[in-house]
Amino acid sequence: MPLIGAPVRRVEDARFLTGQGRYVADLTLPRMLHVAFLRSPHAHAGIVSIDAHPARELPGVLACITGDEIATQARPMRAESRMAGYHPTECPPLARGKVRFAGEAVAAVLAESRYTAEDALELVDVRYATLPVVGTPEAAMAGGAALVHEAAGSNVLLTRAFVQGDVDGAMRDAALVVGDRFRFHRHAGVTIENRACLADWNPGVGELTLWSSTQVPGLLREGLAALLDLPVHRLRVVAPDVGGGFGVKSALYPEEVAVCALARLTGRPVQWVADRREDLLTSTQAWDETIDAELAVNADGTIRGLRARVVADVGAYSIHPWTAAIEVVQVISFLPGPYRVEHYRGEAWGVATNKAPMGPYRGVGRPVSTFVTEALVDRAARRLGMDPVALRLRNLIRPDELPYRSPSGVVWDSGSFVESLERARDAAGYEHVRAEQERARRAGRYVGVGVACYVELTGVGSAIPASPGAAISTGTEGATVRVDPGGTVTASFGLACHGQGHETTLAQVVAEELGARLEDVRVVSGDTAAGPVGTGTYASRSAVIGGGAAILAARALREKALAIAAHLLEVSADDLTLGDGRATVRGTPHRGLTLREIAGAAYAGAKRLPKGMEPGLEATRFYDPYFGTASNATHIAVVEVDPETCAVIVRRFVVVEDCGRIINPLIVEGQAIGGVAQGVGAALLEEVVYADDGQLLTGSLMDYLVPTAAELPAVEVVHLEHPSPTTLGGFKGVGEGGTIGAPAAVANAIADALQPFGMELSELPATPDRLFRLLSRPRTTSSPETP
Amino acid sequence: MADAVTVRLTVNGVEREGRCEPRKLLVDFLREDLGLTGTHVGCEHGICGACTILIDGEAARSCIMLAVQADGAELLTIEGLMRDGKLHPLQEAFREHHGLQCGFCTPGMLMTALDLLRTNPSPTEAEIREGISAVLCRCTGYHGIVRAVEAAARKMR
Ligand code: FES
Ligand code: FES
Numbered sequence: 001m002p003l004i005g006a007p008v009r010r011v012e013d014a015r016f017l018t019g020q021g022r023y024v025a026d027l028t029l030p031r032m033l034h035v036a037f038l039r040s041p042h043a044h045a046g047i048v049s050i051d052a053h054p055a056r057e058l059p060g061v062l063a064c065i066t067g068d069e070i071a072t073q074a075r076p077m078r079a080e081s082r083m084a085g086y087h088p089t090e091c092p093p094l095a096r097g098k099v100r101f102a103g104e105a106v107a108a109v110l111a112e113s114r115y116t117a118e119d120a121l122e123l124v125d126v127r128y129a130t131l132p133v134v135g136t137p138e139a140a141m142a143g144g145a146a147l148v149h150e151a152a153g154s155n156v157l158l159t160r161a162f163v164q165g166d167v168d169g170a171m172r173d174a175a176l177v178v179g180d181r182f183r184f185h186r187h188a189g190v191t192i193e194n195r196a197c198l199a200d201w202n203p204g205v206g207e208l209t210l211w212s213s214t215q216v217p218g219l220l221r222e223g224l225a226a227l228l229d230l231p232v233h234r235l236r237v238v239a240p241d242v243g244g245g246f247g248v249k250s251a252l253y254p255e256e257v258a259v260c261a262l263a264r265l266t267g268r269p270v271q272w273v274a275d276r277r278e279d280l281l282t283s284t285q286a287w288d289e290t291i292d293a294e295l296a297v298n299a300d301g302t303i304r305g306l307r308a309r310v311v312a313d314v315g316a317y318s319i320h321p322w323t324a325a326i327e328v329v330q331v332i333s334f335l336p337g338p339y340r341v342e343h344y345r346g347e348a349w350g351v352a353t354n355k356a357p358m359g360p361y362r363g364v365g366r367p368v369s370t371f372v373t374e375a376l377v378d379r380a381a382r383r384l385g386m387d388p389v390a391l392r393l394r395n396l397i398r399p400d401e402l403p404y405r406s407p408s409g410v411v412w413d414s415g416s417f418v419e420s421l422e423r424a425r426d427a428a429g430y431e432h433v434r435a436e437q438e439r440a441r442r443a444g445r446y447v448g449v450g451v452a453c454y455v456e457l458t459g460v461g462s463a464i465p466a467s468p469g470a471a472i473s474t475g476t477e478g479a480t481v482r483v484d485p486g487g488t489v490t491a492s493f494g495l496a497c498h499g500q501g502h503e504t505t506l507a508q509v510v511a512e513e514l515g516a517r518l519e520d521v522r523v524v525s526g527d528t529a530a531g532p533v534g535t536g537t538y539a540s541r542s543a544v545i546g547g548g549a550a551i552l553a554a555r556a557l558r559e560k561a562l563a564i565a566a567h568l569l570e571v572s573a574d575d576l577t578l579g580d581g582r583a584t585v586r587g588t589p590h591r592g593l594t595l596r597e598i599a600g601a602a603y604a605g606a607k608r609l610p611k612g613m614e615p616g617l618e619a620t621r622f623y624d625p626y627f628g629t630a631s632n633a634t635h636i637a638v639v640e641v642d643p644e645t646c647a648v649i650v651r652r653f654v655v656v657e658d659c660g661r662i663i664n665p666l667i668v669e670g671q672a673i674g675g676v677a678q679g680v681g682a683a684l685l686e687e688v689v690y691a692d693d694g695q696l697l698t699g700s701l702m703d704y705l706v707p708t709a710a711e712l713p714a715v716e717v718v719h720l721e722h723p724s725p726t727t728l729g730g731f732k733g734v735g736e737g738g739t740i741g742a743p744a745a746v747a748n749a750i751a752d753a754l755q756p757f758g759m760e761l762s763e764l765p766a767t768p769d770r771l772f773r774l775l776s777r778p779r780t781t782s783s784p785e786t787p
Numbered sequence: 788m789a790d791a792v793t794v795r796l797t798v799n800g801v802e803r804e805g806r807c808e809p810r811k812l813l814v815d816f817l818r819e820d821l822g823l824t825g826t827h828v829g830c831e832h833g834i835c836g837a838c839t840i841l842i843d844g845e846a847a848r849s850c851i852m853l854a855v856q857a858d859g860a861e862l863l864t865i866e867g868l869m870r871d872g873k874l875h876p877l878q879e880a881f882r883e884h885h886g887l888q889c890g891f892c893t894p895g896m897l898m899t900a901l902d903l904l905r906t907n908p909s910p911t912e913a914e915i916r917e918g919i920s921a922v923l924c925r926c927t928g929y930h931g932i933v934r935a936v937e938a939a940a941r942k943m944r
Binding site: 013019020243666676702710 | 824865912923
């Protein structure tokens, strides 16, 4: 039975189920110190003085280090980009001169225990001179606004636009233009494991090891080497078991730089484990955009043009290496979605404020772009009296139009846009749901149906930077596959894993391509010292790029193993098959050699190998999908809104997704549903709130609401499996999609439910409070139908 | 810093003893003093449920309790869930139904599910969702977890 495509149960589960996982907080080293960071209580303030003496006096405290002191050990981060209209800014490991958001670290206390380190924080006396707080992009762009980064000369850190055709003309000539100001509020990733890191300096060999709860050990190694003035080969970055990432752990953080510097400074291992408050204060946040968008359509529902102005609140720092452009430029790149949009203009502004930095989060930009475009499509359908599914079917890019170049220049290599919508419509029993909705309305219940279609770029190769203009290469990954002397197989990758199940899926790929037994393959990743050069796991890339590298390496190895076996068995390699860990002579099954025997010969050397063959049984291959590929899906949500409490209940959720050739359907389903859960949370509950003075009001999980099992429906997932025509293996990425479609589907369902009130929804999350205010507003359109 | 005190308790059937400050959280005591790092910390304020263990047979959050408060108690942590080298039916079912991804919530989720099935051996899907809503999982969307608890309940009846 082929392994690729089989619902193999995960090999990593055994350790997690028994409490034997090893996350950073579980690691200890001899003589290890614990660091606690003193965090600014002000959102914007000059640092006048820091008196660390009393803190240093506390028994058990080794040191208290300030921004000026650590500056001799580590350079500030500076996220560079080739993008015109981008101003790079600096981010120090500990604040120097001034603080730019509440929660920024100003000093680090090193002590024998975390308890003692936190005691000492209370003894550090920092005098601040508060500065005017830049609270919103509007305030930041106003004349005379205080500057978050004086060196940038402006709070607008970036501008970018994509233009195709004559959008203004299209708007003028269209039968109908629908538009609105949309708002998607700030979001937090909330991995259940908070960020954590541990650094150890070995002065004997001048080598630094960092264990970090990160998605990107490779990126960290390169970034840190430059900041710490260490050659790359003197740095090792390890991501052990990591308790969730979702993009939040894909940037280089100041704390990671700091613990490295502090370990080198003190000569002792230094560990930092964030608590939840620190996580909510300082981990990168997402979205926070205001979008003025208009869609022009013909009377028959054909889309003519789309134009949008997107302003993003990027927070206080431009994160390394993705820059402050990561989120907002993706919004304007993907606003046209899977539709034929002839005329397009998308303009973006990234504006600095005194808030935590904005970073990549599952879906990056596309949850927002999909929310906006799908809302406009629904509004156009309503105004034209068309069914929203029918209007979409009219405009979705058809298979015969692929490859299709989108108005922002992205090329969709493949896609089943029409098919996924039709299948979702059928799976949801759309007609039936509409009939139910009618009945419910007559009974005074407000049920709504929301559809969302999207396409996403995944497995991005070297032709397209994973972040707009970022000065790093993210288009390749490598795999080293080795048949060990005992016949087992070790496959190592530059990828890192934080829940995706690579130890299972990549083993399935290697085992099948090589012809090994699945249980003999061990996947090693997340350690820069153990695998080929790579960056890590983000942007739905691992199955495509890592999987591609695995295929290449395994095939090379298979060929060599067969050549060795042919030599030893004195047959032609063409007469051999290799499967289940054994090379067998075709038609003579009892004649053959196991991988163990072949490996024995390979490592024994020239005597047992074909003339001239290099000994060993190991191959390293790299893969670059060049452009990458496209995954797509349709989501349908059925919700009920209680007009009394304004609570929204998601009754049903249907996903029809196409991630190309599936490696493991269990894991694809898990990724899709997990993504939907985050998208539903984003649509209904989750919002980072800052007060006007820049204080975070959602600093605990009592204030920042993550969905529990009770708020989520059972999600129905249908897989379409159209292999990518452009990637090796036909795989497409699946990690992010769930979060891209769900907010839009839920928002459209709520808007649909509220039609009797003549209300449109243009702001997410649709919290009860927000819906209450919306429903209490004087009605501008039709009055509610009386049942 | 107050003087260290001695805490004696039974964990996973074994009598354990350690000395710690009276202010030490039970979860930190388990992890640091007893080396039982399977119990995780996700929030330290009683919301995420990652630190859930059984204390005298009932689910409790070890992050909002002091170690000294557990003196004399009988604890069950994730490390004690296997019996005779075999996975507990809940552990089996989580694996079978893909009830975990990153694994970080998993120990607290399993202990919570164990408590749920102790008090309600035949829960409906809604009751399972309500029961495990005490623990946050950010990876799975709870789908596989609900299926796993259903399956384990059937097996354990
Ligand atoms: S760590 Fe105890 S409830 Fe979150
Ligand atoms: S499996 Fe990651 S938080 Fe539940």
